Amino acid sequence: MRIAILxxxxxxxxxxxxxxxxxxxxxxSYSGEVLGISDGWAGLIEGRISPLDLRAVSGILPKGGxxxxxxxxxPFKVEGGVEKILKNMQExxxxxxxxxxxxxxxxxxxxxxxxxxxxxxxxxxxxxxLSGTDYTFGFDTAVNVATEAIDRLHTTAESHxxxxxxxxMGRHTGWIAVEAGMAGGADVVLIPEIPISVDxxxxxxxxxxxxxxxxxxxxxxxxxKFQDKEMSKMIVQDEKLDAFGHVRLGGIGGILARxxxxxxxxxxxxxVLGHVQRGGTPTAFDRVxxxxxxxxxADLVARGEFGKMVSLQGNKIRSVDLKEAVGKLKTVDMxxxxxxxxxxx
Numbered sequence: 001m002r003i004a005i006l007x008x009x010x011x012x013x014x015x016x017x018x019x020x021x022x023x024x025x026x027x028x029s030y031s032g033e034v035l036g037i038s039d040g041w042a043g044l045i046e047g048r049i050s051p052l053d054l055r056a057v058s059g060i061l062p063k064g065g066x067x068x069x070x071x072x073x074x075p076f077k078v079e080g081g082v083e084k085i086l087k088n089m090q091e092x093x094x095x096x097x098x099x100x101x102x103x104x105x106x107x108x109x110x111x112x113x114x115x116x117x118x119x120x121x122x123x124x125x126x127x128x129x130l131s132g133t134d135y136t137f138g139f140d141t142a143v144n145v146a147t148e149a150i151d152r153l154h155t156t157a158e159s160h161x162x163x164x165x166x167x168x169m170g171r172h173t174g175w176i177a178v179e180a181g182m183a184g185g186a187d188v189v190l191i192p193e194i195p196i197s198v199d200x201x202x203x204x205x206x207x208x209x210x211x212x213x214x215x216x217x218x219x220x221x222x223x224x225k226f227q228d229k230e231m232s233k234m235i236v237q238d239e240k241l242d243a244f245g246h247v248r249l250g251g252i253g254g255i256l257a258r259x260x261x262x263x264x265x266x267x268x269x270x271x272v273l274g275h276v277q278r279g280g281t282p283t284a285f286d287r288v289x290x291x292x293x294x295x296x297x298a299d300l301v302a303r304g305e306f307g308k309m310v311s312l313q314g315n316k317i318r319s320v321d322l323k324e325a326v327g328k329l330k331t332v333d334m335x336x337x338x339x340x341x342x343x344x345x
Contacts (some may be wrong), residue, residue, distance in 0.1 A: 008105030013282030021294025150184030167253030170221030
């Protein structure tokens, strides 16, 4: 069989593990051939496609990012984009496509599958917000990076008797904030699923100070919103929309820090972790999960099970319909958040 693979959306630790696994499984188990598509859907539209052999994927397992490159191109927003994709699939004799990505990339994959493209999806997002899978690779690495940052900021907060606000990624869901906050011993965790009450945040900080703790750590997801009507919109760096209609988030950490300092008078600083969370070497968990996903995706192609996405359910790799995966976001489990809140204040 002759298949192709692309990676779309934001880069993510573990992508190279998927690419490597698809190539090795296709070659060893099915005597097949794999083509690599450069820069996501943009490369498939423009025909930037080249062979991926065993040598090409040797040594890439521990590397962050993606050797194929990525983009946020939406073929349905490019004039003639879908037609060019179908044409290039024929010209390069591609029998099936494996698309690795998050909500946007797999949303495109689902639509193309409806048009008859033989396609399998692999879930990738550090936000861990895709339905149909318990975990996405990249998430564990992001949580570990955020946790280490919180640990480091803890010593500064304690030394200077400050409130430290840490802004982490999480556009629509607060999975990174909750898990990193729990692991790092945060005193308050704020997520997009629950609007922020500045009064409640300050109450928790004051409660902590009343016990003789003169410093606090607040973790906030970038997509969190305030209860206050005047501040209830998403905080953005840039109003310009990308190809999937998203603005660039960032800045809520600074606004929250100023609000806390103005309200209760404690010196408050903020740190925005940003893209640090999605870069660098993947954790062992993400390397293994990416490898398992890649092998399973190649197997689905070999069995002709298209329109599916590989997923982790419990400790087993399963497959689900792509429509299920992109039908709705997987928001934070409120039982987990309630457990985290035991340690607030």
